[in-house]
Amino acid sequence: MRKFQEKNKFKNFMRSKPVLVLLTIILIAFVWNIVNLTIKLEDTYKNKKIEQEKISDLENRKAKLSTDIDKLNTDKGKEEAIRENFGMVKEGEQVIVVVDDKNQTTDEPKKEDKGFFVWFKNLFK
Numbered sequence: 001m002r003k004f005q006e007k008n009k010f011k012n013f014m015r016s017k018p019v020l021v022l023l024t025i026i027l028i029a030f031v032w033n034i035v036n037l038t039i040k041l042e043d044t045y046k047n048k049k050i051e052q053e054k055i056s057d058l059e060n061r062k063a064k065l066s067t068d069i070d071k072l073n074t075d076k077g078k079e080e081a082i083r084e085n086f087g088m089v090k091e092g093e094q095v096i097v098v099v100d101d102k103n104q105t106t107d108e109p110k111k112e113d114k115g116f117f118v119w120f121k122n123l124f125k
Helices: 002-014 017-072 075-086 116-123
Strands: none
Touching: 017 075
16 A cells, blocks of 8 residues: 555656656757757758759869860860960961951831820920
8 A cells, every 4th residue: 555655646746747748848958959959950951952052063073174174184185275374376376356346236226106295206306
């Protein structure tokens, strides 16, 4: 009978309002922390994806630069780069420079709209 009363005291203690309030507060704290962790986890996944894209872009750039370096190690590649960047020519070749005519106007004459609304708009000008 004594053990039954001791068990009953423990149950009554666990069912008391202060203990239930304390357990509720602890439960809310755990849930709050879990929610914050899931938000941080989502941010981490997004950042990881962004960084992986940056890494792949850098690897592509590295591959392009490697091919450019290999190309510049050949005589043909050097000649092409010099011609492209500095406008140099070989002996016997000539350079043609195309210049736009600054005096030429490309404005087309405006179409004059006809209609009631255009007439009404021009009435107040």
